[in-house]
Amino acid sequence: MKNLLFVLNIFIWIAINPSLAQDADSNEKLSESEHLVMATDWFQKSAEMRACYYQAYQLAKWRLDQKLASRQNQKPAAIVFDIDETVLDNSAYEVHLIQTGQLYTSEGWKQWTDRVDARALPGALEFTKYAKSKGVEVIYISNRKADEREPTLKNLKKEGFPNADSVFLFLREINQNNDKTMRRITVIETYDVLLYVGDNLTDFSQIFAERGADLGFQVVDSLRDLFGDNYIILPNPTYGEWEGAIYGNNYKQTPEKKRALRKRVLKGY
Numbered sequence: 001m002k003n004l005l006f007v008l009n010i011f012i013w014i015a016i017n018p019s020l021a022q023d024a025d026s027n028e029k030l031s032e033s034e035h036l037v038m039a040t041d042w043f044q045k046s047a048e049m050r051a052c053y054y055q056a057y058q059l060a061k062w063r064l065d066q067k068l069a070s071r072q073n074q075k076p077a078a079i080v081f082d083i084d085e086t087v088l089d090n091s092a093y094e095v096h097l098i099q100t101g102q103l104y105t106s107e108g109w110k111q112w113t114d115r116v117d118a119r120a121l122p123g124a125l126e127f128t129k130y131a132k133s134k135g136v137e138v139i140y141i142s143n144r145k146a147d148e149r150e151p152t153l154k155n156l157k158k159e160g161f162p163n164a165d166s167v168f169l170f171l172r173e174i175n176q177n178n179d180k181t182m183r184r185i186t187v188i189e190t191y192d193v194l195l196y197v198g199d200n201l202t203d204f205s206q207i208f209a210e211r212g213a214d215l216g217f218q219v220v221d222s223l224r225d226l227f228g229d230n231y232i233i234l235p236n237p238t239y240g241e242w243e244g245a246i247y248g249n250n251y252k253q254t255p256e257k258k259r260a261l262r263k264r265v266l267k268g269y
């Protein structure tokens with residue numbers, strides 16, 4: 001009888017303390033974004049991250065100078081840049097996800113980009129300005145959506161990036177998917193593209209989209225000479241198609257399943 005009363009008391013206590021159920025809920029959600037913590041720590045708080053960006057943009061500058069010195073093409077020269085985690089830093093959005101226990105949603109992302117608060121990444125501003133000073137057009141091909149055009153231009157302008165103008169910005173239009181190929185084709189009709197700069201392999205070519213069971217290693221290995229030559233890649237441990245490949249490109253699986261997959265792919269000794 002005593003035990004029964006004790007259990008009953010607990011039920012009553014939980015019933016009159018709805019915040020307890022809420023806490024349990026938010027703790028569960030917190031654990032869903034827990035895996036973002038270490039990656040975001042690295043991205044925001046490691047000096048190594050800054051060094052990687054400086055290194056990539058310094059290499060881009062060397063390659064640009066070399067290419068300009070030997071260029072034959074009559075078309076105007078250009079460099080194609082991705083935006084997010086290439087020239088603009090959205091890690092504050094990742095922090096928001098961690099702090100609120102949420103996962104990425106397009107609505108939440110839109111709320112972030114509407115704030116026009118993303119900061120320039122290390123080396124990005126200097127390099128884009130250098131390119132522009134050499135008569136090389138800076139072109140942005142991003143998978144931000146068409147309805148993010150205005151805040152995106154405002155953000156690029158706010159941070160001082162050159163060519164923060166609609167004619168140089170190719171976004172994902174309504175009914176378009178993530179594939180940037182058609183937008184790249186449009187750009188190369190007018191421009192001699194000397195370099196592509198991005199944090200995701202499909203910022204360079206759609207050939208990298210099919211990662212398959214080997215997570216795309218083979219195709220990258222087979223095209224290794226392009227990296228540091230035509231393609232300048234930046235580090236993004238917080239998200240990207242690499243993560244999707246681990247999930248078999250199915251983000252809609254339960255958090256538990258995705259957590260398990262993240263561990264299952266790892267190779268120990």
Ligand SMILES: [Mg+2]
Pocket residue numbers: 082083084085086198199200
């Ligand atoms: Mg990106």
